[in-house]
Each structure stands twice: as C-alpha cells, then as structure tokens.
Amino acid sequence: MFNLQSSFSPSWDQPEAIKQIVESFGKGENQVALLGATGTGKTFTMANVIQKLQKPTLILSHNKTLAAQLATEFKYFFPDNAVHYFVSYFDYYQPESYLPEKGTFIEKEATINEEIQMYRLATMASLLSREDVIVVASVSALYGLGSKEFFEKNSMTFTVGKEYNFDEMKSQLLQMQYKPVQGKIEKGMFDIQWDKVDIYSSTEQTVRRLFFNYNELEFIQKKNALTFENMGDVESITVRPATQYIQDTNDMDAIIHQIKKDMDQRVKHYEAKGELVEAQRIKKRVHYDMRMIQETGFVNGIENYSPYFEQRLDGGTPNTIFDYFPDDFLCLIDESHMTLPQFRGMPKADNSRKSTLIEHGFRLPSAIHHRPLANEEFTAILGWRWFTPETDHEDLKEHMKKNAKTLFVSATPAAYEMWLSKKVAQQVIRPTWLLDPITYIYPKWGSYKAVVDSIERLDPKDQKLLETPYDRDHVDRF
Helix, strand or coil: CCCCCCCCCCCHHHHHHHHHHHHHHHHCCCCCCEECCCCCCHHHHHHHHHHHCCCCCCEECCHHHHHHHHHHHHHHHHCCEEEEEECCCEEEEECCEEEECCCCEEEEEEECCHHHHHHHHHHHHHHCCCEEEEEEEEEHHCCCCCCCHHHCCCCEEEEEECCCCHHHHHHHHCCCEEEEEECCCCCCEEECCEEEEEEEEEECCCEEEEEECCEEEEEEEECCCCCEEEEECCEEECCCCCCCCCCCCCCCHHHHHHHHHHHHHHHHHHHCCCCCHHHHHHHHHHHHHHHHHHHHCCCCHHHHHHHHHHHCCCCCCCCCHHHHCCCCCEEEEECHHHHHHHHHHHHHHHHHHHHHHHHCCCCCHHHHHHHCHHHHHHHHCCCCCCCCCCCCHHHHHHCCCCCEEEEEEEEEHHHHHHCCCCCCEEEECCCCCCCCCCCCEEECCCCCCCHHHHHEEECCCCCCCCCCCCCCHHEEEE
16 A cells, blocks of 8 residues: 655645546546646645555656656655666667668667666566555656566565475576676576575565575575675565566577578578678678577577567567556656657657668568557557557557556646646645746847846846846836
C-alpha cells in the first residue's frame, strides 16, 4: 500500500483538483489533464492522486535531470514504498551509424553508468515482486527490454533449508550473465568456494553470501558491497539477471540457422546489384556475431538480433517497461506539452539511422525491428486511440493495457492532450500565496533604448526595476 508522508496538506486549488481527477478516473474516464500554473504544487497533487488510487505508477518526463528531481521528490513523499529511477544507463552514447555522403562508418561508443544500470534492473525486479511501485522514466521507456516472462523465469530463489546442485547453480548464473570472480568481486559477479557462495546483486549494493552444509543451504547473509559489513541474515533471496537484455538461448541452433539464412539472402541481394563491398561487409560482420553468440550467448550489439530471440521477425511490438506494469496501472506524464512531442520524434530518428546501416551492409534487415515503440503503438498500449491499419495486429493487442489511467500534467497543455482528456482539472492559486510579478511589455519602437534605460535604473542591491522610465500609458500592463 502506498503511504504518502508529508508535513503539509493539500490547500487552495489542490483539494478540488485531486477530487476531480480521482472522480473522473472512478467514472471510467482513462485520460484526464491537470492544468496547473507554475508553483501551484503539481507534484504534490500527483502524489495525492497516487495515494488515492493505490495503483503502480509510471511517471514520464522529457529529460533525465527532471526525472531525477521527480524521483527524489517522490522518495520523500513515499519513503516506505519502492520509488525507482528508470532512464538510459549511458553516460555517453554514440550510436552506430553510417554517413554515405562521406563514406564514414561510426562505431558504437558508449560509457555505461553501472549505478543507473542497477536502478533499471531494480525497477524490473520491483515490478515483478510488489505492487507499491513508482517508476520515474524518461524516453528510455520506449526502448526494448528482455521479456517480462523470460526475465522472471531466469531469476533464482534461494531458501534456507533447501538443497541445491552446485553445477546447476553455476550454469544458471552464467545463463543470467553473471561472471566468475576475477580478482575481486564486483557487480554482476559470483564466487563459489567449497561451502560458501558469494553473489554480487545486480539490483542493489549488496553481496549475498550463502553458506552450505554439503548441498543444503544453512543460512544467508547480506553484506554491504563496499565495506562487507554484515547487514543481517535472511531466510530467502531472489537473484535477478545481471543484464536487461538476457535472451532465450534454448533453441540456439534454430536461431543461428535463421540468422545465417538471412545473411545468405542479403549477400545474394548485394551480389546481384554488383555491390561486392556491401556483400563482404555483412558476411564478415554476421559470421563474427554468430560465433560469439554460440560460444558465450552474448555479443556487443546483441540487441540487433533480439527479433530472432523474441520471434519478432515480422516487426511485432517490442517488449518495454510498459509490459512489466499491470493492466490497470497509472501513467502520469509530466510537462506533457514537451514530453509527448519528444516521444513521437525518437522512433523516427532511430528508424532513419537503422535504414542507412541496413542499406549499406552493416546490419541485417531484421535490425530494423530492434526499435523503440512507434507513436501508434505507444498510444494504443495506453488506450488513447482506437486501432489504425498500422497497429491492428494481434501482437500489439497482447501488450495493451486496457484499463490504464493517464494524467497529463502541464502548465500549458497542448491541444492534443486537451483533445484526449474529457476532464481538465485546474490549479491556479499557489498554496504559498505568491503572486506573479507585475509585468510591463514595452512596444517595439525600432530600438532597444527603453530596455537599456530600464536596466540602468535597476537597484544594484535588490536587482529589481523600481520604476519604468516611460509613462505607463504607453505600455501594456498584465
């Protein structure tokens, strides 16, 4: 259960806005807008709506900085609940691309922030294990993840008193992309030493130390990953995969066969057009990738082969963080007038870059299906619109959240959100009683003399305009 904790209560326009939003959702309306002036406490209103509805919540923001600010605020409001920060885990990211006009291929370069990667995995783990979850996400929410079912299937639960086979345990940890210790234990590693097993959690800064009596698990300790200080004993733990891109490799032979078949077809395509450089390029790239996948189950850029592992070669809807939420979750879109245009634009840019790579032999055509959600899919999943010819297929229907509720939050909601929303709640009066400053608009007389004169009259200490240099009859006053 969500437990909102705050030293103040809703006031002025906030109680009425909260009431209207909750009542609208209760009447079966799925989209509502909150038009709130700057400084009226829209975030606190959002927190109160979550408290009233008691549903797992996804908050979408248009940049990482604002998402971090929102996550911090919601952790303050809900200290006893799971509040997660879900954004791109790249500190630096240069996507793989090709510039035909210059003949320049740019390799993918990325610096992964392991802490943010941990936050993402913790988000997925929480959504699988509890209901009191708030996720603050950026446009990263549109991008593909491993399937919910396979992520859960490849988790391991250890319970005191049960027996475990060490060979099977090691094999499963490797399948989950954990690596044996090399020197000192680090995130995503494990260490098996006779009757003791250490596993560095992928979802928190802890090491789980398991003590065995032969094959029987006697007790489990949680240790601080930095100090190795004992944090207490537990009766059971669940170890989640070390990567969000874990793939089902049980049918590896069939997957490799299909990749090779598509590669051969692509080589013939280029040779028929006399494009021998492109033919050799794709053949060399795919041969290397296939060997790496067969030997290790992983390769840099494996996400480009995700359609084979997920059986999405027909261009089906990718798995995303939306799939980890229940059917009736709550979606809050902060600064919706900026967030929604960004969400519409990202898929188009990704498609353009991938198409160029495929055309010139750097990727197989299937790579186009590793993509973010298209806008038509995004809106259909949240139930904002009926199916269109582009989205009316069974695969998308499996991803739809028919009972999801969406709240658009903005000081200046766009016409699109207003059109979608049958109810628009308003917050205009600030709980702090602060008023907007008196503003004067100077007419444009062909020079900036009025502005210069005004600046010269600013008080050097208070930095405010004490008086206007022109007669007020010559300006428009708000």
